[in-house]
Amino acid sequence: MKNLKLKAARAAKDLSQEQLAQLCNVSRQTINAIEKGDYNPTINLCIAICHALDRTLDELFWEG
């Protein structure tokens, strides 16, 4: 399932996948795979993404 919340949060911060990847110290393809729902990140990477986008885990990764 696509992670549209992550995509929207990234776009709101005006960051490209490449820029977010650099902030989180991962490859652009990894961010792309998370957004497309092809890869489930570990909690450490989720936290790194949340820090980079100034969001909480709930806001980006909780499917409520």
Add this chain to the structure above:
Amino acid sequence: MNIVSLFLVLAILVGIILLCLSDRKKVKQFDERQLFVRGRAVTIAYVTLLICLFIVLVLSTMNLSWLDIPVAVILSMFISLTVFSVYAILNNAYFTTMKKESPFGGVFLAVALLNLFNGFRHIFNGGEEGSLDIILPIIVGVLGVIIFASLLIRKRMDKKELEEELREDKDIE
């Protein structure tokens, strides 16, 4: 020492030298998804190697005149290595996160073409040097071309992904 033993000793030596020269920090530059993909690639390559070696074992019991066991074993290793490389390249886990462009693409193609040229040169010269001189360069050449082709496919996939990202980001805005 025959050519097969020499080749194996040289390959092991080159491997040890590369390992000693490599920057250990670079290993950490693979991100978690890349490490996961590489682990899966190793498993697939290992199973491929087992299957190839099993086929060689079965063929060796048939006393086939054209079958050269050392060549078949080396060929199995090359096929296994290529399976790993292609799987890792297509899933973007072959190069570290720091390398956006594949710096070895040209090298793969050059090595492949040189080997193909060398193999076909032996064939056109009558192939008197023995099967190892003919088969190995051609196989290495073909596998090199396969790896180069997978690099090109990955590059194309990356381009498509970037275009898709830009389009979707515009839609969100």
